[in-house]
Amino acid sequence: MTSDELRQLFLDFFQDRGHTVIPSSSLIPHGDPSLLLTTAGMVQIKPYYLGLEKAPSPRLASCQKCFRTTDIDSVGDSSHLTFFEMLGNFSVGDYFKKEAIAWALEFATGYLKLPVERLWATIYLDDDEAFTYWQEVGIPVGRILRFGEDDNFWGPAGDSGPCGPCSELHYDMGEEHGCGRPECRPNCECGRYSEIWNLVFTQYDQKPDGSRAPLPRPNIDTGMGMERTAAVVQGKSSVYETDLFWPIVQEVCRLAGKSYGSSAEVDRAVRIIAEHCRGVAFLVADGVLPSNEGRGYVLRRILRRASLFGRRLGLVEPFLGIVSKVVIAKMGHVYAELASNEGLIREVMRGEEDRFISTLDTGLGLVEDLIDEALSQDRNLLAGHEVFRLYDTYGFPQELTAEIAKDRGLSVDIEGFQAEMEKQRERAREGTKFVAAVSDAVSVGGNGEAAQVEFVGYETTTSWSKVIALRTRGQSVSAAHQGDEVDIILDKTPFYGEMGGQVGDTGEIRGSGGKIGVMNTVRSLSDTTVQQGRVVDGIMSVGDQVEAEIDVARRLDIARNHTATHLVQAALRAILGGHVYQRGSLVEPSGFRFDFSHLAAITEEEKAQIQRWVNERIRENLLLKTRFVPYKQAIGEGVIALFEEKYGETVRIVEIGKPAVSKELCAGTHLASTGEIGLLLAVSESSIGTGLHRIEAVTGRGAESLIERRFSSLQSASREMGAVPEELPSKVRSLATELAAEQRRSLFLERELARRVAESLLSETKRINGVTVVAAEVPSLTMPVLREMGDELRNSLGSAIIVLASVFGGKPRFLAMVTPDLVAKGFHAGEIVRRVAKATGGSGGGKASMAQAGGRDVQKVNEALSLVESTIISHPGERSEV
Numbered sequence: 001m002t003s004d005e006l007r008q009l010f011l012d013f014f015q016d017r018g019h020t021v022i023p024s025s026s027l028i029p030h031g032d033p034s035l036l037l038t039t040a041g042m043v044q045i046k047p048y049y050l051g052l053e054k055a056p057s058p059r060l061a062s063c064q065k066c067f068r069t070t071d072i073d074s075v076g077d078s079s080h081l082t083f084f085e086m087l088g089n090f091s092v093g094d095y096f097k098k099e100a101i102a103w104a105l106e107f108a109t110g111y112l113k114l115p116v117e118r119l120w121a122t123i124y125l126d127d128d129e130a131f132t133y134w135q136e137v138g139i140p141v142g143r144i145l146r147f148g149e150d151d152n153f154w155g156p157a158g159d160s161g162p163c164g165p166c167s168e169l170h171y172d173m174g175e176e177h178g179c180g181r182p183e184c185r186p187n188c189e190c191g192r193y194s195e196i197w198n199l200v201f202t203q204y205d206q207k208p209d210g211s212r213a214p215l216p217r218p219n220i221d222t223g224m225g226m227e228r229t230a231a232v233v234q235g236k237s238s239v240y241e242t243d244l245f246w247p248i249v250q251e252v253c254r255l256a257g258k259s260y261g262s263s264a265e266v267d268r269a270v271r272i273i274a275e276h277c278r279g280v281a282f283l284v285a286d287g288v289l290p291s292n293e294g295r296g297y298v299l300r301r302i303l304r305r306a307s308l309f310g311r312r313l314g315l316v317e318p319f320l321g322i323v324s325k326v327v328i329a330k331m332g333h334v335y336a337e338l339a340s341n342e343g344l345i346r347e348v349m350r351g352e353e354d355r356f357i358s359t360l361d362t363g364l365g366l367v368e369d370l371i372d373e374a375l376s377q378d379r380n381l382l383a384g385h386e387v388f389r390l391y392d393t394y395g396f397p398q399e400l401t402a403e404i405a406k407d408r409g410l411s412v413d414i415e416g417f418q419a420e421m422e423k424q425r426e427r428a429r430e431g432t433k434f435v436a437a438v439s440d441a442v443s444v445g446g447n448g449e450a451a452q453v454e455f456v457g458y459e460t461t462t463s464w465s466k467v468i469a470l471r472t473r474g475q476s477v478s479a480a481h482q483g484d485e486v487d488i489i490l491d492k493t494p495f496y497g498e499m500g501g502q503v504g505d506t507g508e509i510r511g512s513g514g515k516i517g518v519m520n521t522v523r524s525l526s527d528t529t530v531q532q533g534r535v536v537d538g539i540m541s542v543g544d545q546v547e548a549e550i551d552v553a554r555r556l557d558i559a560r561n562h563t564a565t566h567l568v569q570a571a572l573r574a575i576l577g578g579h580v581y582q583r584g585s586l587v588e589p590s591g592f593r594f595d596f597s598h599l600a601a602i603t604e605e606e607k608a609q610i611q612r613w614v615n616e617r618i619r620e621n622l623l624l625k626t627r628f629v630p631y632k633q634a635i636g637e638g639v640i641a642l643f644e645e646k647y648g649e650t651v652r653i654v655e656i657g658k659p660a661v662s663k664e665l666c667a668g669t670h671l672a673s674t675g676e677i678g679l680l681l682a683v684s685e686s687s688i689g690t691g692l693h694r695i696e697a698v699t700g701r702g703a704e705s706l707i708e709r710r711f712s713s714l715q716s717a718s719r720e721m722g723a724v725p726e727e728l729p730s731k732v733r734s735l736a737t738e739l740a741a742e743q744r745r746s747l748f749l750e751r752e753l754a755r756r757v758a759e760s761l762l763s764e765t766k767r768i769n770g771v772t773v774v775a776a777e778v779p780s781l782t783m784p785v786l787r788e789m790g791d792e793l794r795n796s797l798g799s800a801i802i803v804l805a806s807v808f809g810g811k812p813r814f815l816a817m818v819t820p821d822l823v824a825k826g827f828h829a830g831e832i833v834r835r836v837a838k839a840t841g842g843s844g845g846g847k848a849s850m851a852q853a854g855g856r857d858v859q860k861v862n863e864a865l866s867l868v869e870s871t872i873i874s875h876p877g878e879r880s881e882v
Contacts, residue, residue, distance in 0.1 A: 001112070003230045003244045007063050007334070010087045010224065013107050019089060020057035023632075024064045024335070027286040028295065030646030036295060037067040041088030042200075042221040044646065048092045049162060049202065049219050052526040056649050058094035063087050063226065065282060065335070069298055072305070073399065075275050076268040078238035079191070082302060083279035085226035093217035097167075100199050100220045101133040104169055108197070109138075112233050118172040120145065120186045120193065124152040124165030130201070134167070151187055154200045162202045162215060169197040171232050196232060197224045240271050244330070248274040251326045256313035269309040276306035277323045277349075278331075284345045285337040287583060289597065290352050290690040301397050303349065304356045308400055311360065318353035321346035344579045347599040348691055363396035364404075371408050380409070384416015391417075453529045454492035457505070457669060458626070462549040465490035467511070467542050479541040480516075488516060488531045488540070494550050495531050497523035500642070501585035502562055502668045507550035514538030518550075555669060557589035560677045560700040563624065563670045564614065565594050566654060567680070568695060569640070570662040571613040572596055575606060582642060583692060587668070591683070591698040599691045607685055610695075614680045621675030622657035629653060640664045679703040747785075754781055754789040762796055768872045771822060772800040775868040777861055781806045783813060783852065790817045790850070801827060803836060803868045805861050812840050812855035814864070823848045832871055839864035 001009075011021050025044040029035040035043065041064035048055035064086045074080035089103070108114045120143045123130045127146075134144050149155070156163045170186040170193040178184050178192030186193040203218035227239040236242050240249055249260055252273045258266050283299045290300040303320065310319055324345050332339035370386050382405055390396040402412040456463050469489040470477050480486040488509060495518065498504040504521030509531065518533040531548075540546075565585055572580040576598055584595035631651045635641065639653055640663065647665060654670055656662040671677065678700045688694045698706050714725050723731045757778050766773045774793055781789065786806055793802050794817050802817040816833035830844075830851040837844045837853035840860045844853020855864065 001233045003226065003242065004334070006112075006230055006233060007085070007087065007226065009111055010107070011061055011063060013111060014059075014061035014089045014103070017059070017103065018057075019059040019061040022056065022060055022062045024062060025646060027065050027067050027283060028288065036069065037298070038064065039066055039068050040064070041066070041086045041223055042090065045090050045092070045221065049221075055092040058092045060090040060092070061088065062090075065286075067279065067283065067298075072298075072302060073403070076272045076309075078240065078271075079228070081227060081239065081275055083275070083282050087224040087226055087229070089220070089222050091220035093219060096203075096218055096220060097130055097199075097201055098133050100201075100222060101130065101167065102137050104197055104199060104222070105134075105137045105139070108169060112229070114171060114232065119143070120170040120172065122147050122152055122168045122170065122186050124149075124167070127152075127165045127167070127201075130165070130167045145185060145187075147187060154202070156206045162204070162219070163206045163212070164201045164203040164218070166198055166200040168195050168199070170195050173232075173237065177237060194228050194232060195225075196229045197222065240274065245274055245278075247330055248278060248323060248326050251323050252277075252310075252313075255319050255322060256310070256315055258313055266313065269313050272309045273306045273313075273320075273323065276302040277320050278327050280306070280320065280349060281324050281327045281331075281338060281345050282335070284348050285335070285341045287581070287597075289348060289583075289692055296689070300352065301399055303352050304397055305400060305403075307353050307356050308360070316357075318350050318357065320349040320353055324349055341579065341581075343577070344597060344599070344691070347579075351599055351690065359396070363390060366390055367396070367401050367404050371405055371410055374410055375408070380411065382410060382412045384413035384418070385420055387412050387417045388420035392420075452491075453489060455494075455496075455529060456492050457494040457496050457550070461494050461552050461555065462547060463490075463492055463494050465492050465509075465546055465548050467540065467544045467546060470540065470542055479539055480514075480535050481539050482514070482535050482537060484535045486516060486533060486535055486540070488518075488533070489528060490531070490546070490548055493521075493529050493531065493548055495521040495529060495548065496550075496555075496669050497521045497529040499523050500666065500668055501565075502558060502587040503589075505550045505555060505558075507548070509533070509540070509546050509548050511538075511540055511544040511546040513544065514540040516540055554589045556671075556676075557700060557702070558587060559669050559671050561589070561592040561698075561702075562587045562666075562668045563656070563674065564677055564680050564697065564699045565592055566656060566662045566664055566666070566670075567614045567617050567674065567677075568594050568610070568697070569596070569664070570617075570656070571610045572598070574613060575609050576602070581640070589702075591696065591702050593694055593696045595688065595692060595694045597691055598693050601687070602685055602693060607682060611680065611682050617657070617661060618674045618677045618680065620657075621673050622661065623673050624670050625655045625658075626670070627653050627655070634665060637663065676700075681706055750781060750785050751788065753779060754785050755792065758789050758792045758796075761793060765797070765800070766869070768869055769875070771827075771872055772797055773803075773868060773872060774800060775803040775865045777805045777807075777865065779806065780808050782808065783815070786813065786815050787850075787852075790815050793817075794819055801829075801832070801868070801872065803832060803865065805836075805865055807858050807861065810858070812837075812842070812858050812861050812864075814842075814844065814853045814855065816846075816851050816853075818849055820849065827872075827875060832868065835871055836864045836867055839867055 015021050025038060027038050029038050029043055041062055044064070045060065047053040065083070066086050067083050069082065071080045072082055075082060091100070108119060109116050116138055119139065121134045121139050122145045125146050125148055131144055135141060152166050152168065154163055154166050173192050173194055179188065179190035184190060184192060200221040201218065202221055203215055204212040205215050206212050227242065227244055230242040230244055231239050234242050239245060249270055252270045253260050258270065260267060260270055280299060280303050283295070288295045288299050290296050290303065306320060328338045328342050328345070367390065370382055374382055382401065387398045387401050390401055391398055398412060398417050405412055467488060468491050470480050471487040472480050472484045495505040495507065496502065498521065506520065507518045509516040509518060514535055515537040516533045517536045518531045520532045522530050522532060524530055565587060569582055579597065581597050582594065583597050586593045628650050631647050631649055634651050634653055641647065651665050652667055654664055654666040656674060680697055680699050681703045683696045683698060683706070685693060685695050714728065718725045718728050721728060721731045761774055761776055764774070764776065778789065786804060790802055790804060794800065799819050799821050801822060804815045806813050814833050814837050816829040818827045818829045828848045830846045830848065833851040833853045834843065834845050837855050840855030840857045842853055842855030845851055
């Protein structure tokens, strides 16, 4: 049975039993900031279990892409993986243990044809119910084993929440794969028993104190590892020998000129490359790009680990992009995002490998130097700050350093490394803040259920509505009074809640007894629209009939910018290529920013083309059309969807023009036609990370305001330069040429002054303890010229210690130089200049031969220079007088 047949057989089996088959969600979790990556099939089911969203069916089945970072360092053995597929069936308050267990065994024996005598079941210690059901379907008592919480209980996410016992189905691979001990059973580490299916019975609600109460409606969450199960049904001892991996393994071996099975070292390297290349391809296809934080760092880490082990196989040139072609050929028909992003996947791999290879030799050499130094000092630990320097300066992941050190019998000070990382994060924190989502909606009637709100903002800007919930100071209330800051929920609303990069609406809510000024509108995690504002007059109460009205002018500004983002994406794809996809956006009244994937730098001509393309579509006044269709139909039509967004069964398409120049899934508010945008002006374009760019632009009133400001600045500059605006560029170029000439003349004069001062200092040298010394204050010079003066003195004197001071910009600067013969006698320029600068309240340092420093108090320069003599006198070297 091929892996494709296995995948389809599972989904068909559960579809025949009333399950709705749902597509795999992205590896980037939607709406769950606690998760770095999607780690299990239940991630996209979790909102249904928690009642935050309504499930499309009480019975669901999927084949979910998953990625777990906990096993990265273990990848290379015969079983561990980072990326894997999880087959799962789920019950949202429908069936429970009896059906889950019966179907599991039926599928394993009746469809996968696994011999029942090779199957074992493990259950939680006191789960007699599961014990009985396994017996009933044919597993003998002797092959049903009980284990504790470490093995057979799934705890809550945190200290409270849904949890429950689990039951695992294990397959006996045979005695030849075991440890030979009589007590060898499932959960033995020898590998004889392969866990192929985990059935989680979510039946308890754990309280913060650890107590557990039964859930009113228990759920089922199962996970069957695709790769492990494929190994079992294909009779392979390793997942790498299944049809999922074998073509990738063969391609790595072909490129490296190696044979799989020739040695343990070769096999481990080949497995690491094959597994990590597959993982990288799927991460990039889902929108992850290399970075030094979060998901991007996971990607960078496994890509560089694969590159490192490729080097151990003799692959010194970038090769992962070549291997990725096999990954895409094998999996692209199942996961279309691989095929549609093939160019991007290969570009990311090539670019990241190039960057890593350029520093790899240096990095490897430095790691070996650190290891040799540690061993020579009888240390068994590499210091955290040393490992951090390798990471920060050379991009060498600490995990790779740790892996290389481990081969030499050393470990890494992880705590010290993390402390250095935290210092770096603290320095950058202001620029990397994320806005947290609203934690929850105001409950209706105090029963904790999310409010159901009808959004009417596509059709109208006002509505007569009913107040169904209020919250002030974090507490649900029946009424809010003048001056109160309040969250308010209406049964229907024209206010758009912040979502998909578009900011929320503002406006007013007016009732007979009071008025609320709405300052923002957000969506809770349960997708309830919440207006946030202040009671500006009277009292507002639950049950009041009110008129809700948005700020129409502001909404139109937002709509202009939002419709423009769709045109920008269409322009980017038309001009730069179909690999371009949106990676983020912020749509505000004043303008918008649009982040997108593209590895190459964007030329000035391309920027101009993009802006022209958009403005041509604006002048064409193309009509916008929106429609609601099933998600699968939309994707089938080639509509563009966001990587990180999670979509329901029915989605909204925004289509521009006929034939369409843009078709995207979007829930935002838009214009009726592109002509209403007026004009788009791109304010800036920049790179914001590897393979990521950002365009910032304005439209409509914002574009008009920008033109006015720019034109005013141009007129002002023209007046200052005494030229008409058309002549200003040539006038500025002429002025810049004159300035450059004056700067060159100034530098020539400064150097000439330095040369003459240096000549005069040659006659002012002193001999102190047999050492020629120059210690003097010189005229105000830039540091480069001061170094040139020092070089000239050093070359003329042959053997000397030179300390120069110069006041530049109101602060003293010091330069110290020591000739090689005196360095050999123990004199150190860095130590000398540090002591001298300290006298003026400054600091500095450098090499033994040359160092520089800065000070604060110009009045103490002469005092500082006098310390040179005492420093040389106190030096424990030769003391013969000349």
